[in-house]
Amino acid sequence: MNHPPRVAEVQRNTLETQIQVRVNLDGQGQSKLSLGVPFLEHMLDQIARHGLIDIDIQAQGDLHIDAHHLVEDVGITLGQALTKAWGNKQGLRRYGHAYVPLDEALSRVVIDLSGRPGLIADVSFTRARVGDFDVDLFFEFFQGLVNHALMTLHIDNLRGRNAHHQAETIFKAFGRALRMAIERDPRSVDQIPSTKGVL
Numbered sequence: 001m002n003h004p005p006r007v008a009e010v011q012r013n014t015l016e017t018q019i020q021v022r023v024n025l026d027g028q029g030q031s032k033l034s035l036g037v038p039f040l041e042h043m044l045d046q047i048a049r050h051g052l053i054d055i056d057i058q059a060q061g062d063l064h065i066d067a068h069h070l071v072e073d074v075g076i077t078l079g080q081a082l083t084k085a086w087g088n089k090q091g092l093r094r095y096g097h098a099y100v101p102l103d104e105a106l107s108r109v110v111i112d113l114s115g116r117p118g119l120i121a122d123v124s125f126t127r128a129r130v131g132d133f134d135v136d137l138f139f140e141f142f143q144g145l146v147n148h149a150l151m152t153l154h155i156d157n158l159r160g161r162n163a164h165h166q167a168e169t170i171f172k173a174f175g176r177a178l179r180m181a182i183e184r185d186p187r188s189v190d191q192i193p194s195t196k197g198v199l
Contacts, residue, residue, distance in 0.1 A: 012076065017060065020058045020059070037070060051179040083150060086182055089192060090189075094194070096111040105161070120155070142155065
């Protein structure tokens with residue numbers, strides 16, 4: 001069965017940031033990232049590779065202040081692009097989950113493409129920064145994403161001593177869970193995965 005391409009492009013321009021995001025939900029896990037925030041680029045590459053989603057993000061922002069506006073707005077714009085790419089969610093599995101370890105760290109991520117934004121994150125980072133990156137900004141990224149992708153997202157870092165490992169397991173698990181949720185279900189290709197008939 002031939003399916004239309006699930007590709008979307010979104011731009012966001014404010015006084016604080018200028019962002020362009022392009023996603024292909026049926027990609028090969030390739031990323032093209034230019035944000036000026038190297039650790040976030042590293043984390044977004046994990047989403048692409050483990051989600052098998054092609055992600056192209058070109059972003060500029062007021063990094064002379066700090067990375068807050070840019071990180072949050074990348075989450076917002078990526079969420080908008082995902083929503084645009086998967087459309088009405090007909091034939092999708094809707095739910096996804098993944099456990100991912102990295103050495104001593106282990107995280108679990110569960111996704112519901114519910115049409116309702118919700119973020120529950122139980123993460124206690126062992127330090128406040130990973131390199132120059134403020135770990136508080138991870139929550140800003142995911143809050144922006146769920147608000148605009150209209151998904152319910154549960155993130156639990158179950159254990160970990162190394163903050164880099166903690167973060168990386170979260171983003172890898174998110175990519176894996178997203179990959180499952182957006183997969184086409186061959187047994188319900190014409191159905192919206194909800195008793196409401198809409199998501």
